[in-house]
Amino acid sequence: MDNFNARYEKELAYQEITSNKYTLYGILLFIGVELLIWILNIIGFFELDNQIMSAVIGSSIVLFIPIILIMVKGDLSKPAYKYIAMTQICIITGTIITFLSYHAILLYVLPLLFAGHYRKRSVLWYTYVLSVLMLFVSSILNYYYGIMDTNLLIAGTHQRKWYLDLIANGGSFTYNAHPVFIILIFACIPRSMILLVFTFMIQYIVTASLHDAARIAQLTYLKETDSLTRLFNKNKYNEMVSMYYPNVDNITVIFWDLNNLKIINDTYGHEYGDKALSALASVLYAHSDEQCRRVYRFGGDEFVMIIDNPHDGEADRIISAIKDELVKCSYDISIEISSAVGVAFGNGSDIIEIVKNADSAMYADKQLYHHR
Incomplete structure (x- = not known):
């Protein structure tokens, strides 16, 4: 807690x-x-x-x-x-x-x-x-x-x-x-x-x-928080998408998807899969701000960061910093932790469409990761 x-x-x-x-x-x-x-x-x-x-x-x-x-x-x-x-x-x-x-x-x-x-x-x-x-x-x-x-x-x-x-x-x-x-x-x-x-x-x-x-x-807190990662859950996400974000002028959505979760679970066990998810969640949480930069667990291994009225280059700086920190986390739990990332931005009234665009960009990044 x-x-x-x-x-x-x-x-x-x-x-x-x-x-x-x-x-x-x-x-x-x-x-x-x-x-x-x-x-x-x-x-x-x-x-x-x-x-x-x-x-x-x-x-x-x-x-x-x-x-x-x-x-x-x-x-x-x-x-x-x-x-x-x-x-x-x-x-x-x-x-x-x-x-x-x-x-x-x-x-x-x-x-x-x-x-x-x-x-x-x-x-x-x-x-x-x-x-x-x-x-x-x-x-x-x-x-x-x-x-x-x-x-x-x-x-x-x-x-x-x-x-x-x-x-x-x-x-x-x-x-x-x-x-x-x-x-x-x-x-x-x-x-x-x-x-x-x-x-x-x-x-x-x-x-x-x-x-x-x-x-x-x-x-x-229990109603709106994911029990494993302690981030906001889908309930909180749906509430904010419905009641809050449509009133925000500009938003940037960063969509994260943990790479190789199934392989980690099959190879090392679900305990290590949970550790990998928690590691990514902790890094994301460290860069969040409940006033204007919130992070949600969107699905099993998917996370969404939504930034209200971001500064120029803010999303790029966050992505770079989080990638560096995930490398350090990999050493801490002895397994590789990385994430595919997608970014989209626009007016808050189009929040659902922006999230879809960020999801598509993340999926494209994941395809590049698997072809490396």
């Missing part, structure tokens, strides 16, 4: 880049929402302190500039970027909660949602720990600088009617003598426990998603 592992690693790297881009877009959307709230506050729709709102907007932009610059100019496949991004998100949400407290209570969950789409438990739990840390810090700072949670600071546990009756009767509130202790015990700890529940729920979703993705990837 070496080819599967290679493809799976490539897919994980692709997902890393995609997830980092998703985070970047999420950050930009988040800043956009903040700007909208700020504008609504300026025109009087909300009634929050303009200085506080300006501080929130300013700190958000300042804190998010580094991560935006890193993601725009850097290599998005680097594993460290997701931790940098999650750190910035936790800091900015903590800063907002510092100033706005209960107005922004839902922000406590936001970093966990960002972490969840990376599908890695390490990122999720890193974000949870950092979120709890910011929760404690922001709750204390909120007491001194933000819009406070009134119920906590007056040691209240009552419903709205109790306060209205108290005010109507001329009563007053008793300010708690130990506000920091109250905030830590009655605000931070319950919220941390709620975040823990969210984290476990997201972890379950992430784990299930990973298992499903791995199972689907393996089933897809």
Whole structure:
């Protein structure tokens, strides 16, 4: 399953880049929402302190500039970027909660949602720990600088009617003598426990998603991969010919046919025949690229390489390199390994005809080989 592992690693790297881009877009959307709230506050729709709102907007932009610059100019496949991004998100949400407290209570969950789409438990739990840390810090700072949670600071546990009756009767509130202790015990700890529940729920979703993705990837791999050579099989070839190649402007088809497979099987046994096929397949695979240069096992001893929008002379260079490598493989397994080759090219909409032309060219080359 070496080819599967290679493809799976490539897919994980692709997902890393995609997830980092998703985070970047999420950050930009988040800043956009903040700007909208700020504008609504300026025109009087909300009634929050303009200085506080300006501080929130300013700190958000300042804190998010580094991560935006890193993601725009850097290599998005680097594993460290997701931790940098999650750190910035936790800091900015903590800063907002510092100033706005209960107005922004839902922000406590936001970093966990960002972490969840990376599908890695390490990122999720890193974000949870950092979120709890910011929760404690922001709750204390909120007491001194933000819009406070009134119920906590007056040691209240009552419903709205109790306060209205108290005010109507001329009563007053008793300010708690130990506000920091109250905030830590009655605000931070319950919220941390709620975040823990969210984290476990997201972890379950992430784990299930990973298992499903791995199972689907393996089933897809088995469906479209030849069991002996680990190259794409005829099923995958038919699918690509039907759905993909007709949309490619220019393609080159290289048709390969292993020489003397029957003689090898009869003389040395089928084990050596399989070794010869595997040797040719490995060389072809080494020169393939799943994005624009794919190799298929077309039949028993036939292989097709299809190149999307090839460079000038690319097919000739590949054929020359593969012939040289097959000579080295012959020494490794002590039998001669060679292949007849045919090439054809044209527009992807004519893929079936191009493959037939490459097959005919290969057959002509095989006839020359047998007459040498």
